[in-house]
Each structure stands twice: as C-alpha cells, then as structure tokens.
Amino acid sequence: xxxxxxxxxxxxxxxxxxxxxxxxxxxxxxxxxxxxxxxxxxxxxxxxxxxxxxxxxxxxxxxxxxxxxxxxxxxxxxxxxxxxxxxxxxxxxxxxxxxxxxxxxxxxxxxxxxxxxxxxxxxxxxxxxxxxxxxxxxxxxxxxxxxxxxxxxxxxxxxxxxxxxxxxxxxxxxxxxxxxxxxxxxxxxxxxxxxxxxxxxxxxxxxxxxxxxxxxxxxxxxxxxxxxxxxxxxxxxxxxxxxxxxxxxxxxxxxxxxxxxxxxxxxxxxxxxxxxxxxxxxxxxxxxxxxxxxxxxxxxxxxxxxxxxxxxxxxxxxxxxxxxxxxxxxxxxxxxxxxxxxxxxxxxxxxxxxxxxxxxxxxxxxxxxxxxxxxxxxxxxxxxxxxxxxxxxxxxxxxxxxxxxxxxxxxxxxxxxxxxxxxxxxxxxxxxxxxxxxxxxxxxxxxxxxxxxxxxxxxxxxxxxxxxxx
Amino acid sequence: xxxxxxxxxxxxxxxxxxxxxxxxxxxxxxxxxxxxxxxxxxxxxxxxxxxxxxxxxxxxxxxxxxxxxxxxxxxxxxxxxxxxxxxxxxxxxxxxxxxxxxxxxxxxxxxxxxxxxxxxxxxxxxxxxxxxxxxxxxxxxxxxxxxxxxxxxxxxxxxxxxxxxxxxxxxxxxxxxxxxxxxxxxxxxxxxxxxxxxxxxxxxxxxxxxxxxxxxxxxxxxxxxxxxxxxxxxxxxxxxxxxxxxxxxxxxxxxxxxxxxxxxxxxxxxxxxxxxxxxxxxxxxxxxxxxxxxxxxxxxxxxxxxxxxxxxxxxxxxxxxxxxxxxxx
Numbered sequence: 112x113x114x115x116x117x118x119x120x121x122x123x124x125x126x127x128x129x130x131x132x133x134x135x136x137x138x139x140x141x142x143x144x145x146x147x148x149x150x151x152x153x154x155x156x157x158x159x160x161x162x163x164x165x166x167x168x169x170x171x172x173x174x175x176x177x178x179x180x181x182x183x184x185x186x187x188x189x190x191x192x193x194x195x196x197x198x199x200x201x202x203x204x205x206x207x208x209x210x211x212x213x214x215x216x217x218x219x220x221x222x223x224x225x226x227x228x229x230x231x232x233x234x235x236x237x238x239x240x241x242x243x244x245x246x247x248x249x250x251x252x253x254x255x256x257x258x259x260x261x262x263x264x265x266x267x268x269x270x271x272x273x274x275x276x277x278x279x280x281x282x283x284x285x286x287x288x289x290x291x292x293x294x295x296x297x298x299x300x301x302x303x304x305x306x307x308x309x310x311x312x313x314x315x316x317x318x319x320x321x322x323x324x325x326x327x328x329x330x331x332x333x334x335x336x337x338x339x340x341x342x343x344x345x346x347x348x349x350x351x352x353x354x355x356x357x358x359x360x361x362x363x364x365x366x367x368x369x370x371x372x373x374x375x376x377x378x379x380x381x382x383x384x385x386x387x388x389x390x391x392x393x394x395x396x397x398x399x400x401x402x403x404x405x406x407x408x409x410x411x412x413x414x415x416x417x418x419x420x421x422x423x424x425x426x427x428x429x430x431x432x433x434x435x436x437x438x439x440x441x442x443x444x445x446x447x448x449x450x451x452x453x454x455x456x457x458x459x460x461x462x463x464x465x466x467x468x469x470x471x472x473x474x475x476x477x478x479x480x481x482x483x484x485x486x487x488x489x490x491x492x493x494x495x496x497x498x499x500x501x502x503x504x505x506x507x508x509x510x511x512x513x514x515x516x517x518x519x520x521x522x523x524x525x526x527x528x529x530x531x532x533x534x535x536x537x538x539x540x541x542x543x544x545x546x547x548x549x550x551x552x553x554x555x556x557x558x559x560x561x562x563x564x565x566x567x568x569x570x571x572x573x574x575x576x577x578x579x580x581x
Numbered sequence: 582x583x584x585x586x587x588x589x590x591x592x593x594x595x596x597x598x599x600x601x602x603x604x605x606x607x608x609x610x611x612x613x614x615x616x617x618x619x620x621x622x623x624x625x626x627x628x629x630x631x632x633x634x635x636x637x638x639x640x641x642x643x644x645x646x647x648x649x650x651x652x653x654x655x656x657x658x659x660x661x662x663x664x665x666x667x668x669x670x671x672x673x674x675x676x677x678x679x680x681x682x683x684x685x686x687x688x689x690x691x692x693x694x695x696x697x698x699x700x701x702x703x704x705x706x707x708x709x710x711x712x713x714x715x716x717x718x719x720x721x722x723x724x725x726x727x728x729x730x731x732x733x734x735x736x737x738x739x740x741x742x743x744x745x746x747x748x749x750x751x752x753x754x755x756x757x758x759x760x761x762x763x764x765x766x767x768x769x770x771x772x773x774x775x776x777x778x779x780x781x782x783x784x785x786x787x788x789x790x791x792x793x794x795x796x797x798x799x800x801x802x803x804x805x806x807x808x809x810x811x812x813x814x815x816x817x818x819x820x821x822x823x824x825x826x827x828x829x830x831x832x833x834x835x836x837x838x839x840x841x842x843x844x845x846x847x848x849x850x851x852x853x854x855x856x857x858x859x860x861x862x863x864x865x866x867x868x869x870x871x872x873x874x875x876x877x878x879x880x881x882x883x884x885x886x887x888x889x890x891x892x893x894x895x896x897x898x899x900x901x902x903x904x905x906x907x908x909x910x
Contacts, residue, residue, distance in 0.1 A: 232643060260698060261641055323674045375892065383620065383673055384895060387828070388888045390821055395884025402877040514685055517678045525675075552693045559682040566679055567667040 181262040183227040183237055187219050189248055189274035198223025199248060199274060203240040208233060218243075234261045239272050251275050295543045297426045301501070303519075303539020304439035307532045309494035309509070310516040311446060312364075312487020314523070314531035318463030319480050321382045322372070326393035327491065327516065331509030332400055334360045334492020335499040339404075342412045349413040349496075357492045364488025368481050393510070400506040408505035435497045442493060443532055446486075450528055455482055463527070515542065515555065518562040524572030533573055537561075582862060585727070587854050592728045594850030595843040598806050601741035602628075602799045603846065606823040607830070607838030608748045609795030614824075615832035615900075616756055617788040618768030620673045623664065623680030624796045624823050626687045629815035630656040631797025632804040633691055636706035637699055646712045650801045657797035660687075661790040669785045681817060692812035705811035706804075713805040737806050744802065745839055748795055753835045755791075764788055768904075796823075818880075825887040831900030840898065848886070849879040 183206060187199040204225045206215040214235070215227040229235060238257035241250065250256050251273040258270060313327045334356055341352035375385060414431045421428050450456040455478075461469040462479045470476045491509075498508050515538055523534025538558045545557035565572065594600065606624050613619040634653030638644040644652070660683075668679045691700040700706065717736040722729055730738065755761050763784050766774045775781045804810045822845065823838075830841025856875040859865040870878075896902045 261643075323677065378892075380892060384891045386674060386677065387824070387891045391825075391884045391886070391888030391891065393884070394818060394821060394887065395881045398877040398880040398884065402874050402881070405873075514682055517682070521675070521678060550693060550695045552695070553689060556686050556689050559686050562682055563667060563679055566671060566675060570671060570675065 181229045181232055182267045183215075183229065183235070183262070183270055184267060185225055185270040185272070187223045187225070187239070187272055187274060189276055199245060201243060201245070203243045205238055205240065207236045207238070209235075229262060232262045234259065237270050244274070248274050248276060291547060292544070293424055293426050295546065296540060297428065297432075299540035299543030300536065301432060301436050301439075301539070302543055303536035304436060304443070305494050305497045305501070306512065306515050306519050306539050307443060307535035308439055308497070309491045309512060310519045310531040310535045311443070311528055312483070312491050313516050314520045314525065315459065315463065315483045315528055316480075316487055317520070317525055318527065319459065319466070319476075319483050320372070320376065322389065323382075323386045325386065325389040325513070326396060328509035328511070328513035329393050329396040329400070330360070330364065330488050330491040331495040331498065331512060332397070332506060333363070333509075334488075334495035335504045335508055336400060336404055336495075336506075337492065338496045338499065339409070339411060339504045343409070346412075349411050353493075353496045356496065357489050360492035361485040361489035364491075365481055365485040367488070368484035372484070373477065373480070393513075397506065397510055404504075404506050406506065408503040408508075410503045411499055414500060431500055435500060438493075439497065442490065446490070446528065447532075455479065459483060460528070514562075515539075515558055518558045520572075521562055522565050522572055527572075530572050537573075582855070582858050582864070587851065587858060589728050590854045591847050591851040593730075595847040596738060596742075597730075597734055598737070598803070600843050600846045601738070601745060602803045602806075603823050603826050604745050604839045604842035605741075605748060605799035605802060606796045606819075607827040607842050608745070608752060609792035609799070610823055610827045611832060611834075611838045612752065612764075612788055612792035612795065615827065615834070615837065616761065616768060617764045617785060618673075618771075619669075619785060619788060619792075620677040621680050621789065621792065622677045622817075622820055622824075623682075623684035624792075625815040625817065625819040626664075626680070626684030627657045627660060627793040627796035628800035628803070628819065629684070629687050629691065629812075630660045630793075631800030632810045632815070633700060633706070633800075634797070635801045635804050636709050636810045639709050639712070640706055641699060646716075646805070653801050653804075654794055654797050657793045658790055661786070661793040665786045665789045669782050669789065681820070684815065684820060685817060688812050688815050700812070703812060705809060705814075707809045709804060709808045709810070711808065713808070737802075741802050741806075744798060748798070749835050749839060756835070760784075760787075799823075821887065822883065825883055825890070827897075828887065828890045828895070829897050831897035832895075833901065833904045834897075834899040837897060837899050844898075845883070849883065852879040852882050 185204075187202050187204075188196045189199065190196060198219075198221070200219055200221050200223065202219045202225075204217050204219065204227065205213050206227045206229055207213050208231075215229055217225040217227050219225045227237070236257055236259040239250070241256055244250070256272065260268070262268060309327070309331045312330070313324060316322055316324050316327075337356035337359055338349065338353045341347050341355050342349045345352070347355070372385070375388065380388070421430065421433070448456075450460055458469065458474045458479050459482070461472070461474055462476055466476060469479075494512075495509060498512065502508065516535070519535030519538040520531045521534070522537055523530025523532065538561070541561055542554045542558045545554045549557065606628055609627065610621065610624050613621040613624075631650075631653035634656035635646075635649045638649035638652040639646070664680060664683050668676050671679065690696065691705075692703050693700075694702050696702070697704075714733055714736065717732060719732040719735045719739075722731055723735055756764065763774065763779055766779075767781055767784055771781055774784075800810075800815075803814065823842075826841035826845040827838045828841070829845055830839065831837035853875060856865065856870065856878055857872060860867065860870060860872060860875060890897060896904070
C-alpha cells in the first residue's frame, strides 16, 4: 500500500477539497436522479405492457419485415380461479398515431388474439376499449388500458393488456408505505446480519493481509454446499450437518491460507496480483461448484417450509427467521468479545491496525492471519447456511452476495471488523427498504449506488480512519 | 476422436465472434491496465453501453447503423465520465470494487422489467435487424481446407478484424506519443508525474474514456453479429474473460490483447469440444463427466489460467516483466 500517505501532500486545502467533493456528489446525485426520472417516464408510458420478445425471429415477423408492414399483435386473456388462462373474445383494440388519428382497429377473435396492421413506422398509442370488455372482467388497472411506443420499420410488436376477474385496481388495497416499514426493516436486519457474518472475514483478511479477496463469495457458497452435502446427501439433520460444515470450513480456510496464500505472500507476489489471483480462484471454484452441484437451486432437508407464521408488531415471520437473527447476533457479539477480550483478538486488531508495528512488538503475524482465515471462512459458512435457509442453496449464492459484502465492508471502513458489521447491516436495511421506492428487481442496485456515494464523500467508511485510504 | 473436427472448431473460435469482441475489449483494458495501471473491472459495463446504445438507437429511433454505433460510443464516454469523476482518485483496490459494482448496476438496470420498453428486460433487445448483413459484399462461403466460413462470418471477420487492426494502430501511435509516455509514467509512479505538474486525474480520465470506447466497440460488434443483445452477456465474468485474454497475451504490448483473445477462445473451445468428443466416444465415462459438466470445465480452466498467469507469468506471452509489476497505486 505505497499510495497510502503520499497523495495527501498534493491535496488542495481542506475546504476546497470538501467543496469539490460536494460538487462531485451533486453531479452524481443529479445523474442518478435524472436517470431514474427518464426511466420512470418511460416506465409509466409503457408500463410492462409489451413484450418485444423474439418478434423479429418469427417467420411472420420476417415476412412483415420484407413487406415493410409494421404490426402490433397480442392476446387478451385472464387467469381464472384455477389459474387457467381464459381468452377474451370481442374486445376492440385500436391504434392511434401521434396526431390522434385512428389508423387501425381490430376485435379480438375466439382465441383472444388481435392483429393491427400499421402502414408507417412511427409513434402509436395502442388502446383497449374498456366498454367492450365483457362483464365480470376488468383491466388490472386503468392506466394499463393503453400503451404508447415507437414502431421501427418492419417491426412486429407484441402488446399485453393484463386482465383480471372482478374489479381490477381498487379491490386490492395496497398497504401504505408506512405499514410495510416494520416488515421490510426486519427483513433488512436479517439480510444485513447474514451479509455481516460473511463480510467480517472479508474485512479482517483485508485488514491483516491487504488482500481484497474476490473469492470470498465462494467461501460462503462452500459452507452452504458442505452443509447441504451432510444434510441431504449423507442424511444428517441440519442441526448436526451445519456445525460440521462450519468447522470443516474453518479447517479448509486455514488450509487455504497455509497451503496457498501464505506461500504466495512469501514469494513477494504483489497485492494487486493476488487480488487478480483471487478472481481466478473465484471463477474456477464457482464452476467447480456448478460442476458438482448442478445449476438448480435446492432446499435443505430440514426447515425448508415453515407454515406457522408468527405475528409481532406488524411483522410476519417464521420460526427460522427468529433463529437466524438470534444466532447471527449471538455469533457477532462473540466475535466482538473475542476481538476485545482475548489475546488473539487483540493481536488481530493490532495487526489490522499496523502490521509492521504489531510484528515488531512480538506478535506472530502469520499465526494471526491463519486464525483470521479460519474464523472468517467459518463465519462465511454460517452466513452461507443461513442464506441457504432463506433462499435455498445454489452454486451462485455467495457470488451474488459478494458485491453487497464489498458494499458493507467499504461502507463500514475497509479492514475494520466493527465497520464490516455496521456497514453490512446498513446495506441489508438499504436493500430491503429500497423496495418502498423502487422496483424490487433493482433493490441490490440501491446498495451499489450507496457504495459509490460513500466513496465520494467518505471513502474511509463510517468507522475507518482517514489515512487508511489515501 | 475426430482431431480434425476439434482443430477446425478451435481455429474457427480463434478468429470469429468472441475472439473479435474480446480482442476489442481487451485492447481497451490494455489502455487502462497495461499502460495507465488503472484496474478497471467494469469493462463489461462499457461493452454494455456500446451494445445497448446501438441496439436502442436502432430499435427505438430507427437510426442507421453508423450513427447508432456512434450513440453507443457516446454512452460509453458518458459512463467513463460518471465513473471516473468519483473513483479515479481512489486506490487501485477501491477502483476495482467500484468499477465492478458499476458494471453490475448497468446490467441489473437494463435487465429490470421497469425499463423493458427500452431495453427489453431480461430478454434483451431483439430485432436489431439485418442492416449489418445487408451491407455484406460477400455472397459465397470461403473454404480454406481445414476451416470454412460462411459469407456472414466473412463479413463480420473483415469488419471486426479491420476494427481490431485500426485500434491496434491507434494504440501503437498513442502510446508512443508524449501523451502515451505520460500514461506509462503514471503507471510507474503517479506521484512523480504529479510533481512534474501533470494533471494525473485528467490523464487517467482520458485513458478511461479511450479504453472504454474500445470496450464499447467490442459490445457494438457483438450486437451487430447477433442482431440482438442480452443483459447477461455483460455479467461480471465477461470483464474477467477480457482481463484473462489481456494477461495471457501480455499487458502493455500492442499485440498482447489480440493474441491473448485468440488464444483464450481457442483454449476454451478446444477444452470444451475435446471433452464433449471424449464423452461421446466413451473415452470419458458418464459417471465422471456428462455433457453439461463438460461445459463448465473451460471456465474452470479459465479461472486457473488467470490465477496461474498472475502468479508465474504476469507479463504473459509478449509482456515485459518489469513493466507489469504493479504495486497498487
């Protein structure tokens, strides 16, 4: 880390530095907000009513392309109580151009399909005539009765109008934002604790060795897969299988350090090179898991389905949620106590703080690193098992968590143990609570945007010290 | 074992679609990592900007290919500015994390159902049209004995490799210019360059933009070849395939990324095809490996290759060891 101290010397006075960061933050914020507005505008205009799909590949579409006739097709149908799709006949669909002139109409046939042939490419509004929809069926929401988009030459577009039985929209009273907060906060806490458990090792490994371990996600997956092996393949109860997997992970973690990373450190391989090595390891390990485990996600043999729901302060949960949160808190408190009270814990903090100073005061740095690897991998395994309990086990589970772990660790302060805890919980809460404002598909994006913003204003993180970053 | 078949398919993989796309992406990474020492792990994001920009301009606004590609390139410049402003002053490992996160943000946003009116959601953009192939002057297959190429492949190869040669030439000229010497000096010792009065962050930004443009060109060629684009083509490993190709060929060398990309896809294809043949001909028992598993082995090989190169031969095939020994500035 030779760049740690030097750049400070060339920084302009502190005031202008703050001003510059503020400007940068503003630029970033405006662009993010601007982008989401553009996106929102597009979304409200077209609101998930079209499926361009593979239109261009179908023979009809190719034919249409050759004749240079644009068309809009679709099927009107709804799901009845038994989830059977029922086509709706006799509904009028019309296309109007940008000038408000009707250019094509069609009535849905027996199988619910319609076809609008449009002579010219351009912007069109496709609307369903609500008066022609049969009794007892309605549009899911009023806004979804029409959609506007641009047809390019020869394009065939598919449009969907979501229909429901009974009255759409008003019938389902959506819970207000405020009502959803406790539930989402609980889920955020649970998710944050899982991230924290995985991320403590990541942060401490960085703190003691300087390695940004991109393969840490695979350590999480490894724990889950080991537990799955003992639980489902061997047939042990999860309560026995999980501890075996965690202990085994700890041993393997120590093995990784002793057999792989320590020789590399002694060889003098640079930290950046080691980081890239960890990327290679991540890629290789991940596909070994896929090779062995297959691409499907699978549940553990126990606790997979729990039906008895517990209501508490507006929060609905199942028993395993309480256990996950409880055990996580317990383990994290134990980690904190170990760091504060035990000899090896104090040594770990000393090494993370200043490796050379720690070494010269007689601390066995290699031993500390070995313990950090063992404990970090074991904790990651616990995180992996809990992740498997909440979402099922998959070869990709840990990798999908990796960026959130980075977000948590950077947010809290890279290299500090408590920073990883605090940062991860903030990330977990941010991910879950963000669905109040954005689509749940984009909830992980929220955490990553936070990561970028934190690096803008406080690159050393919440608990980090300024000189760590440089 | 049909060794001729394996040879044919390996040679084909070395000169067609992926080899071209990743050669362009790796030339971009070479500007970042090889010459400036910037650890951009978000090259997939730049490729996505090029690919989606082109696809959106063609499908939404019915632009012809060249201006559409121009729009893709423009988006990649915007991305470089957005990404570079907050991150270029950070240390290498932070830059790596932020760029990787940025590329993932892009993939998730273009994949989201909310914006599928524009980006097509998880299905991506289809119906980009045959404009690219309509301009194809070739009408017959080319048979070279071992390998033969369809007229479409020929056209793609002529345009693609033509672009690669232009980009290589540009790299060659730029890194030998005073501007290129500043980049290399930043790679060697950022603070020394700063003390000479150069605006290091601005040079880094220019490097990020230029390399990002090459990456976007890769994405554009991918879109034109397929006439479609899917979000998951720009997942995190995409960057690392380009990175492995770069390291394999040799960072900081004009030919490095190009040779690296050809070899990388050659190795991937060779492993995959020979294993499949081995399974089909009973040389590998089904209990050890089935056809699906054979598809994973090339990626395991890629990961091991990347790790092994970084440990044992950071300079790759052509590189100079002294030039690639980065220490994390």
